[in-house]
Amino acid sequence: MAGVTGRLVRGWCPRAVRSSLQVPAQLHMSKTAMGASQKDFESAMNQVKLLEKDPGNEVKLKLYALYKQATEGPCSTPKPGVFDLINKAKWDAWNALGNLPKETARQNYVDLVSGLSSSSDSSSQVKPEADREQAGYETLVMTSEDGITKIMLNRPTKMNALTTQMYQEIMLALEAASKDDSTITVLTGNGSYFSSGNDLTNFTHISPDEIEEKARRGAILLRDFVGCFIDFPKPLVAAVNGPAVGISVTILRLFDLVYASDRATFHTPFSHLGQTPEGCSSYTFPKLMGPGKAAEMLIFGKKLTAAEACAQGLVTEVFPDSTFQKEVWTRLKAYSKLPRNALRISKQMIRNHEKEKLHATNAEESRILQERWLSDECMNAIMNFLSRKAKM
Numbered sequence: 001m002a003g004v005t006g007r008l009v010r011g012w013c014p015r016a017v018r019s020s021l022q023v024p025a026q027l028h029m030s031k032t033a034m035g036a037s038q039k040d041f042e043s044a045m046n047q048v049k050l051l052e053k054d055p056g057n058e059v060k061l062k063l064y065a066l067y068k069q070a071t072e073g074p075c076s077t078p079k080p081g082v083f084d085l086i087n088k089a090k091w092d093a094w095n096a097l098g099n100l101p102k103e104t105a106r107q108n109y110v111d112l113v114s115g116l117s118s119s120s121d122s123s124s125q126v127k128p129e130a131d132r133e134q135a136g137y138e139t140l141v142m143t144s145e146d147g148i149t150k151i152m153l154n155r156p157t158k159m160n161a162l163t164t165q166m167y168q169e170i171m172l173a174l175e176a177a178s179k180d181d182s183t184i185t186v187l188t189g190n191g192s193y194f195s196s197g198n199d200l201t202n203f204t205h206i207s208p209d210e211i212e213e214k215a216r217r218g219a220i221l222l223r224d225f226v227g228c229f230i231d232f233p234k235p236l237v238a239a240v241n242g243p244a245v246g247i248s249v250t251i252l253r254l255f256d257l258v259y260a261s262d263r264a265t266f267h268t269p270f271s272h273l274g275q276t277p278e279g280c281s282s283y284t285f286p287k288l289m290g291p292g293k294a295a296e297m298l299i300f301g302k303k304l305t306a307a308e309a310c311a312q313g314l315v316t317e318v319f320p321d322s323t324f325q326k327e328v329w330t331r332l333k334a335y336s337k338l339p340r341n342a343l344r345i346s347k348q349m350i351r352n353h354e355k356e357k358l359h360a361t362n363a364e365e366s367r368i369l370q371e372r373w374l375s376d377e378c379m380n381a382i383m384n385f386l387s388r389k390a391k392m
């Protein structure tokens, strides 16, 4: 990429992006979930032209790829020659999206532009929380070495709370990791938390007439996000470096290994938030730990220590915080040298027994949450958190 940087800055933008379409009044709110309309998409294309800051070549390539995928579907054009650097970079970015549905690509495009717009609007935001230079992700750091692809949640000052953009980027990162030549994929968090779960500001700045549509899109986003974990084809490991809350706890059961620091805790305060379980936990948790222990966590919001979570089978192994990184990565490096295809096939054999059930549970949980998000109980709990009147 380094050699094509200057030219890409000038030449990345698809023709349609330059078309003169009506500019929306404001695109500050992230358009959550799949299902962006053609109008949203066109508005986003126009918004790109108004960005004050150059978003960098990686982001531009991602926008280009999403645009092509959204408008033409999977890449089927011949791969440009090795010396055609710019077109090859574009082709690679588009091709990496594989069979991502047009609808999803369109929404990802809209969300990516929305994130770029709001970050360039925020004058106080001197430096983004994520390192933009790394692989084009704004909220994640994705690295690959020694046969291991690491996806690190990177909003440490917000305890790695998951924004709409972050859900989208995690899906993109998983899609890329599923296709790269690594053996193992690892999800971890930067800073003191693994993740504090759904970013509760995802529910704010919504006008009353938008609420239902927002909830509908939220449910689709949730279903697609969890679906990526259900279908992930390679061994997937969670390196839980600190406390985990909400959806960052429930999805753990969809990982093959969960290694936790002894500083980690596991908390699912759904009822406190007027919400209900997701991440397939309404099925996986009772199956794993029995209905009583699952009820304590999912209904009554009991927080587990790492040792308790390990005793319930949610965590595979607990490590002292002081040696967590060293021990986990040493272990994973050794595992990553095992025959790649055998690992992959074994993982899929285990998962295939319950894939259908997991997808059905995921769809049902998402449908129920869509209703919950419209409830007074949920709205009040979120407003309480945001006004700091009450914290879990």
Ligand SMILES: CCCCCC/C=C/C(=O)SCCNC(=O)CCNC(=O)[C@H](O)C(C)(C)COP(=O)(O)OP(=O)(O)OC[C@H]1O[C@@H](n2cnc3c(N)ncnc32)[C@H](O)[C@@H]1OP(=O)(O)O
Pocket (backbone or CB within 6 Å): 032, 157, 158, 159, 161, 162, 196, 197, 198, 199, 200, 201, 202, 218, 219, 221, 222, 245, 246, 247, 248, 269, 270, 273, 275, 278, 385, 391, 392
């Ligand atoms: C459409 C998407 C699908 C949704 C799926 C459904 C998912 C459900 C869930 O995940 S439910 C769980 C939601 N999470 C929470 O309820 C956690 C809320 N946060 C907290 O309770 C606390 O912040 C804490 C216990 C995680 C940490 O407390 P503390 O150590 O005292 O730190 P701060 O509270 O000061 O946090 C620092 C900074 O981060 C912001 N922040 C942390 N977590 C979240 C969050 N989940 N949403 C939004 N913001 C969060 C916090 O506001 C502080 O910001 P500030 O410095 O004040 O700007």
